[in-house]
Amino acid sequence: MAYLPVLLVLPLLAVSDSHVGSYPAAAGMRSDDLPRWGYTPEDYVAALAKLDFEAVKTDLTAFMTQSQDFWPADYGHYGGLLIRQAWHCAGTYRSSDGRGGCDGGSQRFGPSLSWEDNANLDKSKTLLWPIKEKFGLGLSWGDLIILAGNVAIESMGGPVLGFCAGRVDAADGSQDELLGPTARQESLFPCPVNGDCKAPLGPDTVGLIYVNPQGPMANPIPRLSAGQIRDTFGRMGMNDSETVALIGGDHAFGKTHGACPEGPGPSPQEDPTRPWPGKCGSGKGKDAYTSGLEGPWTTNPTQWDNSYFKHLQSLTWELYKGPGNKWQWRVQNATGALSGIMMLTTDIALLEDPEGSYQKLVREFAEDAAKLDHAFAHAWYKLATRDMGPVTRCLGKDVPPAQPWQYPLPAPSQPQAKLSKVRAEVVKMLNRSKTESAEGFFSAVPFARLAWRCASTFRATDYRGGCNGARIRFSPEKDWPVNKGLDQVLESLQLIQDRFAGRGLPWADLIVLAGNTAVEELGGKKMQFCSGRSDAADGQGSHDLDLDLQPKSWATVRESFERMGLSAREMVVLSGGARALGFAGAQLSNSYLTRLLGIGHAASETDLMFKFDPVLAAITQEYASDNGLFLEDFAKAWTKVMDADRFKGPRGNVCARLSEPLSDRESHLRR
Numbered sequence: 205m206a207y208l209p210v211l212l213v214l215p216l217l218a219v220s221d222s223h224v225g226s227y228p229a230a231a232g233m234r235s236d237d238l239p240r241w242g243y244t245p246e247d248y249v250a251a252l253a254k255l256d257f258e259a260v261k262t263d264l265t266a267f268m269t270q271s272q273d274f275w276p277a278d279y280g281h282y283g284g285l286l287i288r289q290a291w292h293c294a295g296t297y298r299s300s301d302g303r304g305g306c307d308g309g310s311q312r313f314g315p316s317l318s319w320e321d322n323a324n325l326d327k328s329k330t331l332l333w334p335i336k337e338k339f340g341l342g343l344s345w346g347d348l349i350i351l352a353g354n355v356a357i358e359s360m361g362g363p364v365l366g367f368c369a370g371r372v373d374a375a376d377g378s379q380d381e382l383l384g385p386t387a388r389q390e391s392l393f394p395c396p397v398n399g400d401c402k403a404p405l406g407p408d409t410v411g412l413i414y415v416n417p418q419g420p421m422a423n424p425i426p427r428l429s430a431g432q433i434r435d436t437f438g439r440m441g442m443n444d445s446e447t448v449a450l451i452g453g454d455h456a457f458g459k460t461h462g463a464c465p466e467g468p469g470p471s472p473q474e475d476p477t478r479p480w481p482g483k484c485g486s487g488k489g490k491d492a493y494t495s496g497l498e499g500p501w502t503t504n505p506t507q508w509d510n511s512y513f514k515h516l517q518s519l520t521w522e523l524y525k526g527p528g529n530k531w532q533w534r535v536q537n538a539t540g541a542l543s544g545i546m547m548l549t550t551d552i553a554l555l556e557d558p559e560g561s562y563q564k565l566v567r568e569f570a571e572d573a574a575k576l577d578h579a580f581a582h583a584w585y586k587l588a589t590r591d592m593g594p595v596t597r598c599l600g601k602d603v604p605p606a607q608p609w610q611y612p613l614p615a616p617s618q619p620q621a622k623l624s625k626v627r628a629e630v631v632k633m634l635n636r637s638k639t640e641s642a643e644g645f646f647s648a649v650p651f652a653r654l655a656w657r658c659a660s661t662f663r664a665t666d667y668r669g670g671c672n673g674a675r676i677r678f679s680p681e682k683d684w685p686v687n688k689g690l691d692q693v694l695e696s697l698q699l700i701q702d703r704f705a706g707r708g709l710p711w712a713d714l715i716v717l718a719g720n721t722a723v724e725e726l727g728g729k730k731m732q733f734c735s736g737r738s739d740a741a742d743g744q745g746s747h748d749l750d751l752d753l754q755p756k757s758w759a760t761v762r763e764s765f766e767r768m769g770l771s772a773r774e775m776v777v778l779s780g781g782a783r784a785l786g787f788a789g790a791q792l793s794n795s796y797l798t799r800l801l802g803i804g805h806a807a808s809e810t811d812l813m814f815k816f817d818p819v820l821a822a823i824t825q826e827y828a829s830d831n832g833l834f835l836e837d838f839a840k841a842w843t844k845v846m847d848a849d850r851f852k853g854p855r856g857n858v859c860a861r862l863s864e865p866l867s868d869r870e871s872h873l874r875r
């Protein structure tokens with residue numbers, strides 16, 4: 205009996221030929237994104253552990269109603285501004301590649317800083333700086349922006365589920381490079397018609413958070429706007445009730461700003477001695493111009509309630525051009541306070557959903573305030589936290605229990621099988637197949653492939669994926685074309701799994717241990733194995749993890765490694781090793797990279813980048829001339845991928861002592 209299937213074609217990294225004409229330098233694959241302020245991410249985590257969040261909340265609560273002349277608070281309360289800031293920080297998240305979100309606090313940098321939708325959010329950061337300065341390193345900008353939104357909601361009487369602390373500030377805006385607009389976004393994630401962008405991009409317009417408030421391409425057609433809202437909020441991972449609760453719940457607060465038709469002009473100066481050459485009067489307070497739309501949604505915009513939904517469904521709304529000369533909606537024949545409120549086309553869209561679902565939810569939230577409270581609190585927490593990954597990354601006293609979208613795993617089993625015995629079984633199986641299978645030693649390769657496929661779903665962008673949970677056993681992962689044939693490898697491992705039944709051997713540990721053992725048997729260095737994984741009950745949480753940009757070019761390959769949080773060195777060493785196993789006699793070594801550097805060696809365009817990209821070539825040359833270094837770094841990079849999802853707090857890893865980084869400056873996750 206053959207325990208193992210015939211050699212499964214290795215593309216550990218499925219890369220096919222493509223014809224890319226040039227090899228620009230590896231800009232963007234920066235191995236060095238450490239903050240430059242003289243501290244490390246570990247210093248941040250230590251400071252965070254000591255931070256008194258209650259004191260921050262007390263200061264923020266007082267802050268809300270201390271209006272400052274530099275940028276006066278509407279209705280004497282900064283809540284609306286700070287909720288919009290938090291929403292725009294978190295709402296860049298997209299489930300296609302996990303990019304975006306407030307972790308990193310990159311709203312402070314380009315490109316999102318200068319998005320049309322983020323107008324005047326520089327003012328809120330100037331206002332918040334004294335609080336950031338007071339609490340220092342432990343209070344990241346990302347946490348401060350979200351917490352300010354939470355406190356704003358609470359101080360206006362709204363419901364908040366909790367707070368997951370631990371956003372790690374980025375040193376610059378590079379993590380948002382692919383949100384655009386940038387040349388790299390345009391080449392990898394193009395949007396031919398801006399205003400109708402498709403996935404993997406999140407919003408329909410690059411530069412807006414989700415959709416155009418005036419309707420598709422500024423056409424005030426609510427019915428069409430509803431479809432865009434469903435599409436784009438869906439790409440953020442929100443369903444209908446979450447979408448409606450968020451839009452109507454949050455528009456209970458604050459107002460839109462478009463005091464005059466002439467547009468924003470230059471931003472008002474905070475220096476009172478310098479005259480402001482702007483167009484709308486003083487440019488601030490009642491003269492502010494942000495979106496060009498003007499007015500509040502409710503008659504009490506500093507108070508939480510469901511009047512947005514009541515007004516929306518019970519009043520008759522008519523289209524008009526507001527003072528900012530943009531399409532908006534007012535109450536027909538309004539008198540008194542109702543003559544002061546407005547709706548956006550995207551709000552009216554909730555009444556004209558062709559699927560009928562938004563109308564139903566508007567009615568439910570208008571009639572049942574408690575239902576809105578529940579839906580809103582949960583949806584806001586999800587919005588703010590979605591890019592943080594599993595709950596094991598959250599710190600602080602206010603962290604609520606794991607939410608379904610955090611895909612919690614059961615606690616590791618007790619007892620745990622003796623690993624040396626499991627390893628011996630794997631070796632025995634490999635030995636048997638060596639004698640019984642025509643492919644000889646090749647048969648270890650499928651074990652390595654299984655472990656790689658299991659672990660390499662990990663993405664550092666939102667900390668989802670990875671082998672913990674062993675979801676590769678279930679749909680959708682097991683049905684992905686790239687995983688073809690792995691069911692047979694799992695069948696082989698079932699024999700070992702059966703042998704240890706009842707002794708605590710999770711599939712996730714077995715898959716990684718078998719992969720490690722295979723790599724070692726194929727000539728790799730002995731690796732330390734970090735156990736303690738557990739198994740998910742189903743494949744939930746794997747959807748969206750299969751983004752595979754086509755055509756394959758070195759730019760798309762680089763993107764996929766970057767998404768996994770791997771450096772250029774790690775990309776070279778892992779790719780070189782995978783090729784060696786696939787093509788070079790199934791022995792792990794630098795042989796493939798050595799051959800690649802030789803004159804006239806045929807290789808795919810994507811592999812040739814290791815030779816012709818100047819930075820990658822230098823790395824390749826280093827590995828080609830030192831097989832010992834190659835094997836050592838391969839073991840480290842492999843182990844890093846296998847253990848990438850073993851979170852312990854924002855930056856920690858339960859396996860940390862086992863997987864030291866390649867070097868301090870070159871291998872930590874990008875964020």
Ligand code: HEM
Nearest residue numbers: 284285287288291417450451454458459460461494495550
């Ligand atoms: C269909 C999606 C949405 C659109 C098109 C939209 C559009 C807008 C626009 C144009 C403004 C006015 C900005 C200004 O001129 O100051 C605004 C304000 C605001 N939005 Fe939204 N919004 C949407 C969803 C949301 C969501 C989901 C939230 C919360 C999670 C939110 C929270 C707010 C808040 C609090 C304000 C008031 C800002 C202030 O008082 O300064 N919006 N929105």
Ligand SMILES: *[C@@H]1O[C@H](CO)[C@@H](O)[C@H](O)[C@H]1NC(C)=O
Nearest residue numbers: 442443444445446582608609
């Ligand atoms: C949307 O998701 C929430 C949270 O998982 C759930 O409670 C709600 O029923 C869902 N709504 C719809 C319309 O599917």
Ligand SMILES: *[C@@H]1O[C@H](CO)[C@@H](O)[C@H](O)[C@H]1NC(C)=O
Nearest residue numbers: 520521522523535536537538
């Ligand atoms: C209400 O407004 C509509 C449209 O602006 C107008 O045609 C109608 O005459 C108004 N009705 C009353 C009673 O004022």
Ligand SMILES: *[C@@H]1O[C@H](CO)[C@@H](O)[C@H](O)[C@H]1NC(C)=O
Nearest residue numbers: 628629631632633634635636
């Ligand atoms: C596997 O085979 C190697 C030599 O090919 C041998 O040294 C080793 O003892 C064998 N291990 C097991 C568990 O059978």
